[in-house]
Amino acid sequence: MSGSCGRIPPPFPDNEDQEAESDTRVLDSDEDDDDEGEDIFTGARSNPITPTSAPDEGDIFSEEGSYIRSDVHHATNGLHPDEEELDLFTEATVELTLTNTTSQGRREIIGPTASACNTTQVPNSILKPSIVTKTTEELEEEESGDQFELNIAVTNPEKIGDGMNAYMSYKVSTQTTLPMFLNKTFSVRRRFSDFLGLYEKISAKHSLLGCIIPPPPQKSVVGMTKVKVGKEDSSSAEFVEKRRAALERYLQRVVAHPSLLQDPDVREFLERDELPRAVNTQTLSGPGLLKMINRASDAVNKMTIKMNESDNWFESKLQEVENEEQLLRRLHAAVDSLVNHRKELCSNTAVFSKSVAMLGSVEENSALSRALSQLAEVEDKMEQLHQQQAFSDFFILAELLADYIRLLGAVRCCFEQRMKVWQRLQEAQSTLQKKREAEAKLLWANKPEKLQQAKDDINEWESKVSQYERDFERVTCTVRKEVLRFEKEKARDFKQHIVKYLESLLHTQHRLVKCWEAFLPEAKAIA
Amino acid sequence: MTSISEDSDKEKVRSVSVDLNNDASLVIDIPDALCERDKVKFTVHTKTTLSSFQKPEFSVPRQHEEFIWLHDTIVETEEYAGLIIPPAPPKPDFEGPREKMHKLGEGESSMTKEEYAKMKQELEAEYLAVFKKTVQVHEVFLQRLSSHPIFRKDRNFQIFLEYDQDLSVRRKNAKEMFGGFFKNMVKSADEVLISGVKEVDEFFEQEKTFLLDYSSKIKDASAKAEKMTRSHKNVADDYNHISGALNSTAADNNTAFKKTISVCVLQKLEDRVASDQELKLTELLRYYTRDIQAAKDLLYRRARALADNENSNKALDKARLKGKDIAQAEENQKQCLQKFDKLSESGKKELTSFKARRVVAFRKNLIEMTELEIKHAKNSVSLLQGSIEILNSN
Numbered sequence: 052m053s054g055s056c057g058r059i060p061p062p063f064p065d066n067e068d069q070e071a072e073s074d075t076r077v078l079d080s081d082e083d084d085d086d087e088g089e090d091i092f093t094g095a096r097s098n099p100i101t102p103t104s105a106p107d108e109g110d111i112f113s114e115e116g117s118y119i120r121s122d123v124h125h126a127t128n129g130l131h132p133d134e135e136e137l138d139l140f141t142e143a144t145v146e147l148t149l150t151n152t153t154s155q156g157r158r159e160i161i162g163p164t165a166s167a168c169n170t171t172q173v174p175n176s177i178l179k180p181s182i183v184t185k186t187t188e189e190l191e192e193e194e195s196g197d198q199f200e201l202n203i204a205v206t207n208p209e210k211i212g213d214g215m216n217a218y219m220s221y222k223v224s225t226q227t228t229l230p231m232f233l234n235k236t237f238s239v240r241r242r243f244s245d246f247l248g249l250y251e252k253i254s255a256k257h258s259l260l261g262c263i264i265p266p267p268p269q270k271s272v273v274g275m276t277k278v279k280v281g282k283e284d285s286s287s288a289e290f291v292e293k294r295r296a297a298l299e300r301y302l303q304r305v306v307a308h309p310s311l312l313q314d315p316d317v318r319e320f321l322e323r324d325e326l327p328r329a330v331n332t333q334t335l336s337g338p339g340l341l342k343m344i345n346r347a348s349d350a351v352n353k354m355t356i357k358m359n360e361s362d363n364w365f366e367s368k369l370q371e372v373e374n375e376e377q378l379l380r381r382l383h384a385a386v387d388s389l390v391n392h393r394k395e396l397c398s399n400t401a402v403f404s405k406s407v408a409m410l411g412s413v414e415e416n417s418a419l420s421r422a423l424s425q426l427a428e429v430e431d432k433m434e435q436l437h438q439q440q441a442f443s444d445f446f447i448l449a450e451l452l453a454d455y456i457r458l459l460g461a462v463r464c465c466f467e468q469r470m471k472v473w474q475r476l477q478e479a480q481s482t483l484q485k486k487r488e489a490e491a492k493l494l495w496a497n498k499p500e501k502l503q504q505a506k507d508d509i510n511e512w513e514s515k516v517s518q519y520e521r522d523f524e525r526v527t528c529t530v531r532k533e534v535l536r537f538e539k540e541k542a543r544d545f546k547q548h549i550v551k552y553l554e555s556l557l558h559t560q561h562r563l564v565k566c567w568e569a570f571l572p573e574a575k576a577i578a
Numbered sequence: 579m580t581s582i583s584e585d586s587d588k589e590k591v592r593s594v595s596v597d598l599n600n601d602a603s604l605v606i607d608i609p610d611a612l613c614e615r616d617k618v619k620f621t622v623h624t625k626t627t628l629s630s631f632q633k634p635e636f637s638v639p640r641q642h643e644e645f646i647w648l649h650d651t652i653v654e655t656e657e658y659a660g661l662i663i664p665p666a667p668p669k670p671d672f673e674g675p676r677e678k679m680h681k682l683g684e685g686e687s688s689m690t691k692e693e694y695a696k697m698k699q700e701l702e703a704e705y706l707a708v709f710k711k712t713v714q715v716h717e718v719f720l721q722r723l724s725s726h727p728i729f730r731k732d733r734n735f736q737i738f739l740e741y742d743q744d745l746s747v748r749r750k751n752a753k754e755m756f757g758g759f760f761k762n763m764v765k766s767a768d769e770v771l772i773s774g775v776k777e778v779d780e781f782f783e784q785e786k787t788f789l790l791d792y793s794s795k796i797k798d799a800s801a802k803a804e805k806m807t808r809s810h811k812n813v814a815d816d817y818n819h820i821s822g823a824l825n826s827t828a829a830d831n832n833t834a835f836k837k838t839i840s841v842c843v844l845q846k847l848e849d850r851v852a853s854d855q856e857l858k859l860t861e862l863l864r865y866y867t868r869d870i871q872a873a874k875d876l877l878y879r880r881a882r883a884l885a886d887n888e889n890s891n892k893a894l895d896k897a898r899l900k901g902k903d904i905a906q907a908e909e910n911q912k913q914c915l916q917k918f919d920k921l922s923e924s925g926k927k928e929l930t931s932f933k934a935r936r937v938v939a940f941r942k943n944l945i946e947m948t949e950l951e952i953k954h955a956k957n958s959v960s961l962l963q964g965s966i967e968i969l970n971s972n
Contacts, residue, residue: 378823378824381823382820382823382824385816385819385820385822385823386816386820388816388819389813389816389817389820392809392812392813392815392816393813395809395812396806396809396810396812396813399802399805399806399808399809400806400809402802402805402806403799403802403803403805403806406795406798406799406802406803407799409795409798409799410792410795410796410798410799413788413791413792413795414792415788415933416933416937418937419937419940419941422940422941422944426944546969549969550966550969550970553962553965553966553969554962554966556958556962557958557959557962557963557966560955560956560958560959560962561955561959563951563955564952564955564956564959567948567951567952567955568952570948571945571948571949571952574941574944574945574948575941575945577937577940577941577944578937578941
């Protein structure tokens with residue numbers, strides 16, 4: 052991290068020293084040996100802030116081999132100096148691109164303010180989020196602009212306490228240049244239920260608006276019990292690592308979502324030292340049971356609602372989502388099987404290696420004996436390679452698929468929300484209709500006293516109906532936007548992970564070649 | 579059902595035993611085989627310049643049982659007691675493919691057409707592999723016999739090669755099976771006995787120790803190798819399923835998916851090949867497990883001859899003491915001694931050449947395996963690099 056000692060408050064809109072910064076994060080595709088356990092801020096050498104200056108400087112952003120978390124990128128968009136008067140935080144969109152943000156993506160950046168910029172290479176100058184309004188960009192391209200940086204890492208799992216009341220505490224570290232946070236780097240300790248609590252809070256607020264809320268990692272009674280009981284074996288270590296990685300991905304997805312990032316609960320989660328214990332995330336608590344009941348009733352509802360779609364887009368999208376979920380499930384099952392078989396291969400290879408070593412020790416021909424012991428060593432190395440590959444298989448592929456299966460579920464929820472809003476609108480409309488009929492009846496029956504009441508009712512319901520109509524419009528719009536954003540992110544995510552996986556395979560094969568090439572002369576030396 | 583001709587595969591497949599079929603005076607091969615249900619009919623083809631045969635070139639159909647008959651008659655021939663008798667080929671085992679076929683039949687309704695076709699293809703490939711292997715093993719058995727100066731002259735061997743009628747080798751009836759079983763038990767009792775017998779000759783003493791130890795280790799190694807190659811095959815199959823799952827969707831606008839499919843398919847192939855290489859090693863180990871057993875058998879026979887010799891000595895002494903039947907005892911003793919000497923002499927020769935043969939076979943097999951592993955890993959590397967480049971540039 053570049054030195055960020057004293058923090059300078061964000062420049063006010065009237066400050067001439069605008070510095071549009073854009074960070075460059077170039078995906079270093081030659082990352083090797085980086086598969087296991089990404090450590091936080093691997094790009095410690097990255098240069099987070101590069102000041103921009105006159106546009107004629109060509110490639111403004113120094114690409115000093117900066118590389119941070121491989122899944123946080125951003126491209127920048129043009130600054131809109133006029134809008135600096137607005138609150139800096141409204142509508143800040145956060146874009147996390149994963150592609151090599153080449154210079155093209157950034158050249159457009161600096162627009163008109165460039166002339167006003169100082170070319171001070173102040174590393175800790177602040178990044179201003181660009182403000183993109185709906186008017187200037189199309190819906191689809193809205194996501195392609197912003198400049199900000201927010202890296203999150205979840206590390207250092209520690210077991211706190213003992214026995215059945217023990218729990219794992221994780222360190223959540225944030226590195227950011229966003230002005231809305233108090234510091235540039237900070238970290239807090241959180242436990243699993245805190246993450247669940249965050250999800251509950253976010254979900255309660257945003258899901259009604261039709262946002263796609265990233266789901267948290269799943270609870271696991273078996274896994275946690277093993278950890279609690281203190282079994283210090285590889286399976287519980289694996290469980291903790293799996294959970295740590297899942298929590299990290301979860302947070303990264305949350306902050307990648309523009310409106311969620313603005314949520315004060317998210318900020319609090321990242322910043323505040325002590326969080327009140329989230330109790331209603333326990334399965335058997337009151338709220339937990341309530342949730343289950345709600346979910347059941349939702350399911351019933353789903354079956355009975357038949358929406359009248361004016362726009363085919365939603366119907367076909369939903370179908371797509373469902374199909375994709377099926378595909379991913381199948382893939383996940385296949386990858387799971389791959390992981391297991393590879394683990395088997397690993398242990399069988401180890402056993403074989405020992406057996407060959409024994410054979411070599413008994414062999415009377417000395418050259419053959421030596422070759423056999425060498426073969427045993429090669430097989431040993433293969434075992435390690437298989438082990439690593441299984442690790443990659445799992446963490447790169449299997450977890451990606453599992454995450455997206457759950458995410459697709461969240462997308463479906465989003466569609467369901469919209470349906471619910473629509474249903475509410477329908478009900479309101481039918482109520483309004485009834486009220487009108489009631490009024491008509493009253494008119495006909497000539498009962499003036501009740502008429503005023505009826506008229507009031509009608510007014511009330513009319514406003515409700517128009518309110519719900521607006522709601523529905525808004526939700527529809529949000530859902531559409533969310534889905535587009537989601538799809539883009541998904542494509543990026545998949546591509547990035549697939550590349551990573553291929554690279555891990557490549558690495559394995561390289562090592563294989565080396566092992567066997569080293570063995571060949573030994574085999575030839577047998578006489 | 580399935581028939582196979584094996585020209586080009588002969589080269590690949592010959593790393594278990596080398597230097598066979600070098601002598602043009604008697605060349606044997608199995609160019610063809612038919613599989614009907616459980617039975618495999620091998621076509622044994624002989625080309626010879628020896629006058630002991632009626633024709634210079636001929637073919638006969640033979641079944642597995644007839645090979646076993648040949649092996650057993652040779653084993654039971656007293657004259658060959660001092661020779662290492664080539665191990666009998668194992669029975670053709672189509673259990674694996676048959677299971678798969680069963681599964682395929684059951685799951686037919688639940689699979690898509692492409693999946694079914696693919697699985698069927700795989701099944702056929704596996705069947706073919708088992709088939710080829712069993713042909714090879716039978717062929718090697720015959721070639722061991724033909725390349726051995728003594729066995730090739732065996733009358734039964736010639737009958738086996740030549741007699742174009744059915745050999746009517748009836749399956750061993752219950753008594754014989756039981757007899758065989760009993761013999762095996764006696765043999766294991768012998769093992770104990772023989773390990774106890776005092777060995778005069780240092781060469782044989784060393785051989786005994788070595789062979790006993792080696793035999794258990796190689797058996798172990800071959801079992802573990804088999805497990806390992808099976809896991810490797812499973813991994814390859816998984817890649818197959820992954821590519822199948824990817825394929826069966828309209829992931830058309832997703833190049834990443836498409837690339838992954840092709841990579842998975844090729845990765846599967848590479849893994850398959852890798853497991854094939856390992857399979858060769860497994861086969862080598864398995865073959866030599868059997869061969870070592872044959873060598874051990876030689877040692878037992880010799881040890882028994884030694885024991886007989888000692889017994890005959892004792893009997894002679896007793897006869898001399900008693901003054902009765904001396905001539906008979908002397909004759910007996912002379913015979914035993916002769917037998918023992920002959921056994922020792924030929925045994926030594928056989929065991930020495932066996933050593934050399936084993937080392938050469940291992941060398942060849944290991945080199946081949948390594949070279950192929952390297953080649954295929956390099957292929958994988960270039961394929962993966964290409965795919966990564968394409969994906970990154972998109």
